[in-house]
Amino acid sequence: MGLDEALLGAPAPAPHPGSGAGAPPVTVRFYSWSPDTLSLGYFQRLVDVPPAAAFLGIEAPGAGPDTPLPSAVVRRLTGGGAIHHQGELTFSITTSLEHPLYRGHVEGSYERVHAAIASALQEAGVVSRPRAELTPASEAEGTGMCFHHSSPVDLIWNERKGVGSAQRRKGGRVLHHGSIKLSATELETGVATVAGIASPGALAPLLRAAFERHFDARLEPSVPTAAELEHAKAREAFFGSDEFLRRR
Amino acid sequence: MRPDDRKYTKAHEWVLLDGDVALFGITDFAVEELCNGNEGDLVYCDLPEEGRTLEAGETFGEIESVKAVADLNAPIGGVVLETNEAIEEHLEILSTDPYKKGWMVKIKPNNKSLDGLMSAAEYEAFVAEKAH
Numbered sequence: 532m533g534l535d536e537a538l539l540g541a542p543a544p545a546p547h548p549g550s551g552a553g554a555p556p557v558t559v560r561f562y563s564w565s566p567d568t569l570s571l572g573y574f575q576r577l578v579d580v581p582p583a584a585a586f587l588g589i590e591a592p593g594a595g596p597d598t599p600l601p602s603a604v605v606r607r608l609t610g611g612g613a614i615h616h617q618g619e620l621t622f623s624i625t626t627s628l629e630h631p632l633y634r635g636h637v638e639g640s641y642e643r644v645h646a647a648i649a650s651a652l653q654e655a656g657v658v659s660r661p662r663a664e665l666t667p668a669s670e671a672e673g674t675g676m677c678f679h680h681s682s683p684v685d686l687i688w689n690e691r692k693g694v695g696s697a698q699r700r701k702g703g704r705v706l707h708h709g710s711i712k713l714s715a716t717e718l719e720t721g722v723a724t725v726a727g728i729a730s731p732g733a734l735a736p737l738l739r740a741a742f743e744r745h746f747d748a749r750l751e752p753s754v755p756t757a758a759e760l761e762h763a764k765a766r767e768a769f770f771g772s773d774e775f776l777r778r779r
Numbered sequence: 780m781r782p783d784d785r786k787y788t789k790a791h792e793w794v795l796l797d798g799d800v801a802l803f804g805i806t807d808f809a810v811e812e813l814c815n816g817n818e819g820d821l822v823y824c825d826l827p828e829e830g831r832t833l834e835a836g837e838t839f840g841e842i843e844s845v846k847a848v849a850d851l852n853a854p855i856g857g858v859v860l861e862t863n864e865a866i867e868e869h870l871e872i873l874s875t876d877p878y879k880k881g882w883m884v885k886i887k888p889n890n891k892s893l894d895g896l897m898s899a900a901e902y903e904a905f906v907a908e909k910a911h
Contacts, residue, residue, distance in 0.1 A: 574823045574843045610848040634909065636815040637847045682845050698847035701838075703790070 532570075532770040533763035534755060535560070536608055538625035539699060539706040540762075555627035557748055561735040566602035567617035569718065572610050572677070572697060576779045580613045580675030582718050587776065593673055599717040605770040606778070609708045611697030612677030618714035618724075620731035622738065624707040632746060633705050637698065641684040644707060647745035648694055649686060651737040652711075656727045659688040667692050669721045678712070678722040693723030711738075781806065781903065782878050786854065786896035789905065793878065794854035796891055802882040803839070803854060808906045810873050813844040818874035820845045826862040826883055833857060839884060842873075854896055857886035 538558050569583055577584050577591065584591035585598040601615055624644065626633065633640045642661070649659045662685045669691035671679035677695040681687070686694040695710040711734065712724045728734045743750055755763070769775055781787070785795035791809035795802045814820040823843040833839050833853040840851040862884050866872055873881045897905060 573841075573848045574825070608848070610843045611846065636812045637844060638815040641846060684846070696846070700847055700849040702850065 532605060532607060533766035534759060535623045535625065535706055535708070536766060537755070537759040537762035538623070539608065539701055539704055541625070541704070541759075554748065555630045557624060557626040557630060557632070557746060557750075558753075559739065559742055559750055560623045561731070561738070562621050562623075563619065563731040564616035564621065567615065567716070568603040568605055569601035569613055569615050571604065571606045571613050571776070573606065573608055573699070574610060574779060575606075575613060575675060577777065581673075582615075583613060583675070583776075601718065603771060604776060606775050607697070607708060607770070609697035609699045609706060611695070612680055613675050614677050614695050614710050615716045615718040616710065617716045619710050619712045620734045620738070622709045622711075622735075624705075624709075624742075626705060628700060628703050628705050633707075637700075638684055640698070640705075640707075641696065643745070644696070644709070645684060645686050645694065647741045648709070648711070648738065650745065651734070651741035652686075652688070652693075652725065654737045654741070655725050655734060657688050657693070657725055659686045659693060659723075661685065662687045662692070665690065669723065671721070674718075676719055677710075678719045688723045691721060691723035693725070781899045783899035785878075786893045786898065787902035787905075788852065788854050788896060790850075790852050791906075792852055792854050794893065794896065795882075796888070796893070799887065800860060801855060801857060801886050801888045801891075803851075803884045803886065804877055804882045805842070805851065805873065806902070806906075807877050809849075810877055813842065813847060813849060814874060817845075818871045821870035821873060824866050824870060824873075824883075826851075826867070827859050829859050829861060831859045833859065833886065851883065853884075853886075855886075855888055855890075855893065857888040859884055859886055861885040 581593035583604050585594040586600050586604050632643050652659045662681050667687050678692050681692045697708050699706040785793045787793050791806045826840045835856040837853050838850045839853045
């Protein structure tokens with residue numbers, strides 16, 4: 532989270548060799564989590580996410596001794612619902628809001644990013660499509676989980692939501708988080724998964740290639756700058772701190 | 780045409796001077812970017828505490844739509860006198876009337892200079908450019 536924050540706050544990123552001609556640079560990160568972690572949406576109330584409330588010992592509807600618990604809880608900078616990061620590929624995209632991917636309304640930016648993801652999923656043998664007006668079978672009330680609540684632009688297959696995503700827009704830049712499930716978790720039952728892919732590391736190259744095709748950019752492997760790493764280290768504990776977790 | 784009695788920022792906030800106070804809000808363009816015509820897509824708005832001192836350009840609040848959280852930035856500096864509590868319960872106001880009932884924050888400005896901000900005509904040209 533700290534590194535994503537550093538990338539979001541990057542004031543004037545240097546042109547990157549992976550940038551498309553004339554377009555602002557795009558940074559894409561792929562990662563997975565250890566230990567498994569529940570991330571709350573920026574504005575979510577703890578009492579609206581039973582496993583988070585139970586983890587922190589807070590009384591809440593649906594939270595009790597039998598509530599399945601994650602190994603850790605953090606709060607994201609991005610909006611939306613909670614995600615249990617286990618058995619999934621997580622990605623982040625950071626760029627300028629002037630990038631053609633993100634110009635215009637938020638919904639349109641999701642359509643463009645999701646078109647790229649759908650292309651990658653097809654390579655993995657999954658035929659997905661935007662939810663549109665369908666009510667997915669993965670919808671569930673009262674869990675606070677992102678995968679149990681959908682909007683028309685969300686990608687579904689097997690009539691279930693399969694990609695969780697959320698954005699933060701700040702200072703003319705955007706951070707876009709996404710999660711693609713390879714297997715269901717105890718906290719996110721009934722969601723769509725990419726069953727044919729064995730590991731997050733196997734899905735990432737397909738997604739990278741799809742992003743390059745759809746973003747008209749060449750994504751070059753890179754490492755964070757010293758300043759980005761310094762920021763990430765300084766903020767490492769903040770996203771799981773009581774101060775940030777209990778803000779709502 | 781947007782109201783020409785106020786000034787606009789490139790981050791799509793507006794500021795209206797009214798005697799010794801100033802009002803901040805966000806433009807219809809900002810709302811449209813977040814909602815794309817679905818006024819129910821706005822889900823939360825966090826506004827500052829009264830008495831807080833804001834610097835020009837400082838983040839004074841945050842707004843969440845179904846799919847994104849966005850910062851709200853102060854067009855000018857000053858001390859927060861009042862926030863529009865009606866917004867927090869009725870976010871649809873920002874869609875239906877962003878320039879009057881949709882004001883967000885009332886401040887006592889540090890100074891009343893609006894230099895560097897855009898007129899309505901300049902803002903029209905700015906968003907027209909962004910739309911292409």
